[in-house]
Amino acid sequence: MNRLIFGAALIAALAAGAEARASVTVIGGGLAEACSKAAISGKTEARLERTCTESLEKEMLSNRDRAGTLVNRGILKMRRMNWEGAASDFTEAVRVKPDLGEAYANRGAVSIGMHRYAESLPDLNKGLALGVEAPAKVYFDRALAYEGLDDAKSAYFDYQKAVELSPDWEAPKTELARFHVERKE
Template sequence: MNRLIFGAALAAALSMGAAARASVTVIGGGLAEACSKAALSGKAEIRLERICTEALEKETLSSRDRAGTYVNRGILKMRRANWEGAQSDFNEAVREKPDLGEAYANRGAVFIGMHKYADSLPDLNKGLALGVEAPAKVYFDRALAYEGLDDAKSAYFDYQKAVELSPDWEAPKTELARFHVERKE
């Protein structure tokens, strides 16, 4: 049986914005595509949110692209720690397209940002079950949630899964380095 020992770094990970975001790619030109690119850019400027809002108000979008634009605007809001605004956008995305895994995964990340770790797990799990473009990010977020719930073993295995799925991504490797695994006789 393995026993896990680790240092507490969850608060540091959250304060550095380590919770991962899963954007939705929208193509075809126009404001919705610009919103998608803004979410992918890593920037958090309020003017980028306005582009997303304008896309939602002025463009005729498919259900997927409309939900994706809500997700992308929610990501921009998360980057500024506007948890309530982001949650509202992810709720709208779920209403628009209930099978969009990224909407659930990001809503789970909002709960992590709000330190509501137990509340994040159903959404993170549903996002994984529905499928997301970057599952490593969701496993990473779920690991953060497990750490917040003092479940080191589950956190360890989710960090491992994130590394397995995205071996070049440093964030889960850094988190795994904090763990010490010992064999119990």
């Protein structure tokens, strides 16, 4: 029963944090910038995915902007729980720009959404190692993964790190409130 409750809580946490996923800012006008703004905005409409697709098909993009647009489209897919489509976009972004931390971090989040907790950890760790704009969100996701693996101690420390990095963010504070910590002497 605890596993079912955690699973429902996990999906709720991912959905609630969907607007906070690690998007990639693309500037310079055009469809790629519109796709970037859609990912940042927290919107979920399918038409916004089509804007990203059109950008990828029609615009001349640098590798960074192409990978960023793939990440942003993946975020839009992830918000609609299209896990396979999002994973495909993040994997392609990694292929195009292997040093883009956001691509790994988001692919890790998709693995969590698919209840593949152990599979998420290498991607989340790689995203943190490469650097992301919002590491607190990656620590939060990694804490969710650790909880899915029944590693409460690691989850606790990652929720703490998320609070340390983003003290005004309520989600990790809420998760920490569930823990009871006892010190062994």
